Amino acid sequence: MAQTLYDKIWDEHIVKSFDDGSSLVYIDRQMLHEVTSPQAFEGLELAHRKLWRRNSLLATVDHVVSTTDRSRPLEDSKAQEQFETLEKNVAKHNICYFSPQDKRQGIVHVIGPEQGFTLPGITLVCGDSHTATHGAFGALAFGIGTSEVEQVFATQTLILRKMKNMRIRVEGELKEGVGAKDLILSIISNIGIAGGTGHVIEFTGPVIERLSMEGRMTLSNMAIEAGARSGLIAPDETTFSFLKGKPYAPSGDGWDQAVAFWKTLKSDKNAVYDAEITINASVIEPQVTWGTNPEMCGGITDCIPDPAIISDEIRRSSIERALNYMGLKSGQKIEGLPVDQVFIGSCTNGRIEDLRQVAQIAKGRKKAANVKRVLIVPGSGLVNEMAEKEGLDKIFIEAGFEWRMAGCSMCLAMNDDKLQSGERCASTSNRNFEGRQGAGGRTHLVSPIMAVAAAIEGCFTDVRPYLKGEK
Amino acid sequence: MEKFKKLTAQAAYIPIANIDTDMIIEKKHLKTIKRSGLGKWLFAELRYDVDGKPVADFILNQKPKAQILLTGENFGCGSSREHAPWSIMDFGIRVIIAPSFADIFYNNSYKNGLLLIKLDKENISKLAQSADEILIDLNAQTVSNSINSYSFEIESNIKDILLGGIDVIEAILQYSHDIKTYEAAHFKRQPWINGEINA
Numbered sequence: 001m002a003q004t005l006y007d008k009i010w011d012e013h014i015v016k017s018f019d020d021g022s023s024l025v026y027i028d029r030q031m032l033h034e035v036t037s038p039q040a041f042e043g044l045e046l047a048h049r050k051l052w053r054r055n056s057l058l059a060t061v062d063h064v065v066s067t068t069d070r071s072r073p074l075e076d077s078k079a080q081e082q083f084e085t086l087e088k089n090v091a092k093h094n095i096c097y098f099s100p101q102d103k104r105q106g107i108v109h110v111i112g113p114e115q116g117f118t119l120p121g122i123t124l125v126c127g128d129s130h131t132a133t134h135g136a137f138g139a140l141a142f143g144i145g146t147s148e149v150e151q152v153f154a155t156q157t158l159i160l161r162k163m164k165n166m167r168i169r170v171e172g173e174l175k176e177g178v179g180a181k182d183l184i185l186s187i188i189s190n191i192g193i194a195g196g197t198g199h200v201i202e203f204t205g206p207v208i209e210r211l212s213m214e215g216r217m218t219l220s221n222m223a224i225e226a227g228a229r230s231g232l233i234a235p236d237e238t239t240f241s242f243l244k245g246k247p248y249a250p251s252g253d254g255w256d257q258a259v260a261f262w263k264t265l266k267s268d269k270n271a272v273y274d275a276e277i278t279i280n281a282s283v284i285e286p287q288v289t290w291g292t293n294p295e296m297c298g299g300i301t302d303c304i305p306d307p308a309i310i311s312d313e314i315r316r317s318s319i320e321r322a323l324n325y326m327g328l329k330s331g332q333k334i335e336g337l338p339v340d341q342v343f344i345g346s347c348t349n350g351r352i353e354d355l356r357q358v359a360q361i362a363k364g365r366k367k368a369a370n371v372k373r374v375l376i377v378p379g380s381g382l383v384n385e386m387a388e389k390e391g392l393d394k395i396f397i398e399a400g401f402e403w404r405m406a407g408c409s410m411c412l413a414m415n416d417d418k419l420q421s422g423e424r425c426a427s428t429s430n431r432n433f434e435g436r437q438g439a440g441g442r443t444h445l446v447s448p449i450m451a452v453a454a455a456i457e458g459c460f461t462d463v464r465p466y467l468k469g470e471k
Numbered sequence: 472m473e474k475f476k477k478l479t480a481q482a483a484y485i486p487i488a489n490i491d492t493d494m495i496i497e498k499k500h501l502k503t504i505k506r507s508g509l510g511k512w513l514f515a516e517l518r519y520d521v522d523g524k525p526v527a528d529f530i531l532n533q534k535p536k537a538q539i540l541l542t543g544e545n546f547g548c549g550s551s552r553e554h555a556p557w558s559i560m561d562f563g564i565r566v567i568i569a570p571s572f573a574d575i576f577y578n579n580s581y582k583n584g585l586l587l588i589k590l591d592k593e594n595i596s597k598l599a600q601s602a603d604e605i606l607i608d609l610n611a612q613t614v615s616n617s618i619n620s621y622s623f624e625i626e627s628n629i630k631d632i633l634l635g636g637i638d639v640i641e642a643i644l645q646y647s648h649d650i651k652t653y654e655a656a657h658f659k660r661q662p663w664i665n666g667e668i669n670a
Binding site: 012013015016018020021022024026028029035036038039042047049052054055056057058063064076078079081082085096097098102117119121122127128129131142143144145146147148150151154155156157159161193194197198224227229248249250254257258261293314315317318321412413414431433434435436439 | 486487488489491493494497498499501502503504505506516543544545548549550551552553556571573574575578579582583592626627628639640643644646647649650653654657660661662663664665666667668669670
């Protein structure tokens with residue numbers, strides 16, 4: 001029978017099927033960070049259990065790490081305790097670990113691909129919902145809770161039920177100034193934040209095939225914001241050339257053998273999907289979220305919608321609540337809305353391609369006076385190093401931006417990078433939930449080039465005139 | 472894990488859709504290495520004002536003994552943090568009834584003995600209108616009060632885990648031999664998966 005990419009990876013990883021329809025599924029690799037692992041290690045020890053396979057693990061610190069200061073101990077004693085606990089645990093179990101002093105440290109979803117730890121066809125988990133990112137390589141990757149982190153430690157498996165297959169085919173072409181971030185925001189506003197619940201999404205079509213690995217990762221990263229735990233893209237030459245020579249990727253004959261296998265993974269021509277959606281990329285314009293979840297989103301030239309037209313009472317009141325929180329009114333234009341801070345980084349948009357695009361627009365320009373701070377946070381130490389080699393850091397600093405060290409930073413504000421109550425932020429991150437970037441902070445999700453245009457103009461603005469040389 | 476069989480308790484209604492994990496437990500409370508003690512921070516932004524005083528009209532301040540939460544669709548969307556179900560359980564809530572739940576949150580919940588029940592929003596709203604206690608019978612798969620009774624669906628393996636308070640790891644380790652056999656064949660097919668991961 002014709003199979004999808006997801007069907008193939010699923011079948012390969014079934015250890016045992018149970019009568020009730022669930023399966024024991026083998027997990028090839030797991031990434032660890034300081035926030036969701038301590039209780040899993042504690043559970044393992046309390047039950048006197050052993051790690052099943054240490055070669056399946058890679059650990060780092062990303063969530064609570066400071067992006068300005070790598071000295072220890074941390075000022076925040078609780079963050080320090082998480083740090084110490086992770087370091088004690090990785091030492092005890094002899095787990096591969098990148099400390100903040102190591103240039104390979106960074107956001108788990110940036111460093112996994114960078115190191116070739118992420119590979120096509122594997123199952124990869126992490127106690128972090130944005131694990132969906134790794135699906136860009138054709139890996140079945142999804143976020144899990146701490147109990148499941150512990151299960152994978154002890155058994156290398158999870159009991160799962162197969163999800164449904166959803167295909168999102170993207171046709172047409174992304175216009176100048178419109179990128180992977182705009183595409184995924186537009187998809188989410190189309191299908192809704194629960195539109196992918198119970199499904200694994202596979203992104204296909206000519207637009208996806210033309211995307212770089214960085215763009216594909218941005219897309220897969222936010223599959224979870226559409227409710228899907230995984231967002232897959234079939235591996236192809238773009239994938240292979242990204243991975244070739246990476247430290248943990250196979251090499252020599254092993255590489256050829258792996259590539260030959262990876263080429264068999266793409267969905268069969270006649271594969272059947274439970275749900276199919278077609279998106280025309282040509283009509284998408286640069287996106288800006290206006291509410292408190294990623295589906296509350298529109299184009300830069302749109303106005304904020306009127307909740308009064310929504311008949312469902314709970315939905316209507318959710319939008320009213322969102323507009324109240326965001327300090328916005330229905331009918332208001334998004335363009336021209338002043339911003340207080342700009343955040344460029346995160347596992348969605350903290351890669352070198354993102355920073356290059358930002359630098360292109362920032363070059364020779366300055367941050368607007370009303371913008372209090374523009375944070376540029378690379379996704380990893382290696383991205384940081386590459387950017388500095390290319391002189392991007394100088395462009396940012398000359399523009400009045402702050403050039404930081406790698407970490408999750410103001411995507412979720414678990415370190416000291418956060419918004420003050422009422423501050424409005426143009427952010428390249430993935431969630432605009434209430435308080436996400438700091439209590440009372442107002443987050444608008446945008447692409448990196450839309451964020452830098454807002455930094456220069458001091459308000460949300462259409463980035464396209466900058467690219468056309470009209471500004 | 473504590474077993475779940477039956478529960479008769481007060482319910483609190485939070486009629487908001489898409490309650491996300493940041494709303495359930497703010498990230499500043501994730502800096503813990505323990506599972507316990509998070510109940511006081513559950514829904515903190517809704518529960519306390521800027522000075523940290525309880526907000527009088529927030530339902531969980533009015534019903535601090537509620538063990539059942541009635542709420543809107545897509546409850547628990549967002550992050551994979553298990554601190555969300557931990558904080559809910561630590562507060563004392565044992566059952567959440569909503570039209571739908573986010574996938575990761577659903578998985579995290581039953582592994583901690585928290586029962587999630589899907590009911591139509593009309594039925595949830597009817598349950599919320601009554602001040603009665605609600606009776607939950609997991610074995611019979613019913614939710615009822617003195618006026619209404621509804622049955623609900625639950626996957627049989629999840630039901631068994633909740634009813635028996637089963638330790639999932641212990642249950643999986645019974646299949647250790649199957650896992651080892653599988654693993655050997657899997658690594659033969661894809662040897663690169665078993666590469667050394669060293670710093």
